[in-house]
Amino acid sequence: MLRPVFSSPCQPASRKRRGTRCALIGPAVLFALSAACSPTETSPPPVAPSPPSPAAEAAHRAVLVTPPAPRGGPDDARGGRLYDDWRAEKGLKESFLPDPSGTRGLDGKGGPNGNGTLDDGSGRPIPNSGHDYRLKNLFGWDLRGAEGIYGATFQRKSYVLKHNLLTDTRSPEELTAWLARGDEGLPAFGEVLDETDLDDLVAYLMKTREGELARPANIFNLDRRAPKHYVLAAGGDPERGRERYAISCADCHGDDGRNMTIDDTQSLGTLSRSSAYEVWFKMLNGQPGTDMRRQILDRSGTAQEQAILDVLAALCDRSQFPAMNGSSDVRDGDPRCASYLK
Numbered sequence: 611m612l613r614p615v616f617s618s619p620c621q622p623a624s625r626k627r628r629g630t631r632c633a634l635i636g637p638a639v640l641f642a643l644s645a646a647c648s649p650t651e652t653s654p655p656p657v658a659p660s661p662p663s664p665a666a667e668a669a670h671r672a673v674l675v676t677p678p679a680p681r682g683g684p685d686d687a688r689g690g691r692l693y694d695d696w697r698a699e700k701g702l703k704e705s706f707l708p709d710p711s712g713t714r715g716l717d718g719k720g721g722p723n724g725n726g727t728l729d730d731g732s733g734r735p736i737p738n739s740g741h742d743y744r745l746k747n748l749f750g751w752d753l754r755g756a757e758g759i760y761g762a763t764f765q766r767k768s769y770v771l772k773h774n775l776l777t778d779t780r781s782p783e784e785l786t787a788w789l790a791r792g793d794e795g796l797p798a799f800g801e802v803l804d805e806t807d808l809d810d811l812v813a814y815l816m817k818t819r820e821g822e823l824a825r826p827a828n829i830f831n832l833d834r835r836a837p838k839h840y841v842l843a844a845g846g847d848p849e850r851g852r853e854r855y856a857i858s859c860a861d862c863h864g865d866d867g868r869n870m871t872i873d874d875t876q877s878l879g880t881l882s883r884s885s886a887y888e889v890w891f892k893m894l895n896g897q898p899g900t901d902m903r904r905q906i907l908d909r910s911g912t913a914q915e916q917a918i919l920d921v922l923a924a925l926c927d928r929s930q931f932p933a934m935n936g937s938s939d940v941r942d943g944d945p946r947c948a949s950y951l952k
């Protein structure tokens with residue numbers, strides 16, 4: 611039987627991790643840790659390639675039901691979820707409450723300063739200006755920092771940092787040290803992420819940068835004229851996407867994407883038609899702190915990009931994946947779904 615990837619249907623994810631939590635990492639540990647962070651990965655499980663011909667469909671499906679490799683090295687999917695929301699992924703939503711962004715004082719809870727802040731690279735607490743100390747806010751869902759979707763040319767988020775993580779040429783060791791220690795505007799994530807976490811996170815960044823994992827540039831294009839400033843890329847196949855959806859998503863999200871209400875009002879269809887630049891990331895890495903793990907298990911970054919684009923194209927069909935009752939949807943001619951909008 612074909613099953614999506616999860617441990618037990620729609621139950622909260624197990625949060626057992628190896629290693630210490632919330633380790634406070636000093637420079638000495640940092641360098642030991644850098645040395646321990648090896649760029650070599652475990653090889654992916656042996657699976658057949660997935661050409662799109664009908665004859666190869668069985669092999670194609672085999673890819674989808676191959677369980678992820680057991681932990682033998684960094685877990686890049688978990689790294690992606692930490693990038694998205696480390697508090698949720700580590701089960702720290704209750705113990706670390708970010709300094710509220712609307713107030714003057716530093717008045718959150720938990721963390722190294724006890725007030726919901728993290729320090730920058732020189733040890734000064736960084737107030738929360740709306741980023742909630744999430745990497746996806748500091749660098750965007752497309753990892754391109756100020757050059758990307760959250761940058762000045764596009765969504766104009768005030769807290770976005772200048773580093774483009776996709777064109778960054780630093781080694782894994784250097785990235786690990788930088789993220790652990792922090793920098794100007796960059797929280798010292800070593801204050802809340804342990805060695806395992808940082809290894810996972812850097813594995814995600816390195817594999818994405820090197821094209822071993824899907825990259826956003828082949829899934830959507832940045833476009834100032836479109837709402838939210840993106841348009842889905844050409845080359846998606848909605849037919850194949852529907853097939854993939856049925857295998858990988860429908861068990862949890864329902865045949866029409868309405869089993870769960872997202873952000874109080876959205877169906878999976880409306881979210882995908884209005885914010886695909888976020889949905890691609892969730893499909894690839896999972897939803898932090900929930901049972902939704904990586905759903906796109908194709909071996910190469912290119913094959914993953916194709917699969918993700920196919921599903922996003924399928925989700926552009928408003929009658930097949932409707933809005934929740936009483937909620938609005940994108941209008942005819944909305945550019946985000948490009949020619950896939952139905």
Ligand code: HEC
Nearest residue numbers: 614615616620858859862872889892893897900901902905
């Ligand atoms: C094991 C069950 C499961 C499977 C399979 C699954 N999801 Fe999810 N998904 C969830 C759960 C649970 C959530 C969290 C809902 C919440 O936060 O309320 C979620 C959240 C999401 C979100 C994030 C919504 C947000 O809050 O931003 C997106 C997008 C998403 N899923 C898309 C997909 C797609 C596309 C697929 C198939 C490729 C898929 N999911 C497969 C269970 C699943």
